[in-house]
Amino acid sequence: MDLLLAVRMYINKMIDESGPGMKVLLMDKETISVVSVVYSQSEILRKEVYLFERIDAGANRELMKHLKCICFVRPTRENVEALCHEFKHPKYGSYYVYFSNIIPKTDIKQLAECDEQEIVKEIQEFYADYLAVSPHVFHLNIPNVYHEFNWVPETLNRVMQGLSSALLALKKAPAIRYQNSSEMAHRLAERVRQLMAKESALFDFRSNGPQPVLLILDRREDSVSPLLNQWTYQAMVHELLGINNNRVSLADVPNVSREMQEVVLSSESDEFYSANKYSNFGEIAMSIKQLMEEYQTKAKMHAKVESVTDMKNFIENYPQFKKISGAVSKHVTLVGELSRLTAQNDLLQVSELEQELVAGHLDHAECVQRMRQVITNPKVTTLDALRLVLLYNLRFERDPARDSHTFTELLRRKGAPDRWLQLSDKLIRFGGARFRLTDLFHSETVSANAFMRRLAKGIRGVENIYTQHAPLVKDLVDQLVKNRLKEASYPFLGGAQMRERPQDVFVFILGGMTYEEAFAIHELNKANPSCRVCIGGTTIHNAKSFLEEIWNSDLV
Structure with missing residues (x-):
């Protein structure tokens, strides 16, 4: 079962069925995302698709009768009406139409009636209505x-x-x-x-x-899993920087170069990312070091162009060298920013307390003491302080000693907006014990097992403190x-x-x-x-x- 390969095969089939020649790919807002997460623009260009257009652009698109149009859209009423208008006033020589999901037969009939010039060569359903x-x-x-x-x-x-x-x-x-x-x-x-x-x-x-x-x-x-800081590469990038359709914005990173202000993280086109997205942060540092050493070795080889043979080898290997160079720049920038944020926001201390909260290593008194220390730490962000308060309220939801008011006040002093101060009550309504089938914190056995958990924590070692939660x-x-x-x-x-x-x-x-x-x-x-x-x-x-x-x- 390969969800990503399934979408790639659909896209390949769309392009192949239209035959040779210059093509335009006409999409809607959602199918653009579907395509962009599995194919880079350069890959699509190599398949003779030279233009990418939005179906809702309408009159803003130019008349280009020499192009074949591959239309890939969701089967919505708006898209069907847009296609009807397109077929009555065609901008391209022929149309190959693919819907990303099941389309009613009545809509197919309506489209056929609008194809008065018989420019539609194909209409099919290709089931790619998700982001792989x-x-x-x-x-x-x-x-x-x-x-x-x-x-x-x-x-x-x-x-x-x-x-x-x-x-x-x-x-x-x-x-x-x-x-x-x-x-x-x-x-x-x-x-x-x-x-x-x-x-x-x-x-x-x-x-x-x-x-x-x-x-x-x-x-x-x-509700616990989405609140925790993460320490595997992919999850950490999404947590600290955000991944949107395989793209990561680095525009706010200090001193970042123009070409690094937005980078693409794709398992299909980035071998380093594919191999390391599930590595923990310590392993990533070692992998980055190896990647840089490989790059430096190739750079030294390319510096010695002394003969015709050397020039020939340089020309043959240059694309691969350039690819490694781009990967080094991208991942060194990413890991550097993750390291900077980890140190700047004291995330190791925050994450350790988060993990101990959810793993049940602390009784209530210990937890309150540690929470005060971390929340009042000026390096800890308001967002990270809020996470801790929300986890505390879930963890001790039914404990009579729970003191939500004190931590709410600490958040207020730290500058948390009013709507954040209301989230503790909202979270209890959202994912509190009354709704859940599961005791996420195993609270009925915490006191009996607290010593054994502390002992296990010591045996496992420091590298596992930040990944205890499953x-x-x-x-x-x-x-x-x-x-x-x-x-x-x-x-x-x-x-x-x-x-x-x-x-x-x-x-x-x-x-x-x-x-x-x-x-x-x-x-x-x-x-x-x-x-x-x-x-x-x-x-x-x-x-x-x-x-x-x-x-x-x-x-x-």
Whole structure:
């Protein structure tokens, strides 16, 4: 199961079916993102696609009858109407139309009626209605899905379409399980099942093995994972700098060069990133050192151009040399900025306390003392102080000694905006114990096991202090693939049951996933080669985007 390869194959097929010659790629806002995360612009240019246009640009596009038009858009009413207008007033010589999801037959008929000049050579459905971040990770780029902890109909429909598109791309018709405590998860599961029944011919995939399983979860079950600082490369970049459609803005980095103000992080085109995105921060430093040494060796070789043979070798190897040079500049800049922010914001101290909070190493009195020290540290940012307060309130939600007021006042003195001061109460409503099926902190056994946990912490060593937390999804998927996931808490839709262990598993988290969870699934796939797990979400959160999700969740 390779979500990224599936989208690349669709794009290749679109371009190949139009034949040789100069082409324009006509897209909408969302399909531009779908394409950009799996293909660089330079790769597309090598396939004779010389122009990229937006379908909503309308009259602003030039008349270019010598170009073939590959149109890749979502099957929305707005896009169908735009295409109808396009076909009546064509700007290109011929059109090859591909919808990223299922399109109603009535819309196809309407498009056919508008093609009076018979310029449309092809209309097909290619199921690429999701953003493929890596072979096992996808998201839909839809933040803020909660509306008073319920679905807005348009959002529910869009999420159902994106999720079903991923299933169709990989040719899977799964049994569906959902989180029983979440009405939103139940409704999404029902909508996916209804679509599978309605489009039964599309989902008629024959398989010799066990039926795949789709597990639909709600972000509210685990509010801890998005609040933690991260220490693997990909997750750390997203947490501290933000990754948007594989792009990272470095415009605010001190003394950054113009060409480094925005960089691309793609597993497909960046070998170093592909090999190191799940490495921890200490390992990244060593990998960067090796990359620089390789670059320096090649640079010395290129400096010795003394003969015709040397010149020939230089010309042959220059593209690879330039590629390594670009990778060195990019990753040295990125890792340098991560190091600067880590030291400037005292993130090691913050992260250690975060991990001890969620791992249950501290009793309440110890926690309060440590929290005061860290929050009043002038190097610690207001955002990091807020994370600690939110984790504290979740951890000690039902403890009579919990003192939210004191920490709220400390945040106020630190300059936290008023809306941040309201987030503690909002978080309890969002993901407190009343909603959750799971005791995230194992609070019923903390006092009995506190000494053993401290001892284990000492044995494991300092390199593990910052990565003690494992996201809940890791445990749930591990139980699922072993056929041990409780059906009372995560029932099959329609009462279906499975006796065999599943080999293909889709996990979807409404309310957004995290790169920590993507890493956890990657580790599970490595440990269980006979089982293939993909994970997706409505978006990929860092702490800032998750706080926005919480803030908007119960707004009317």
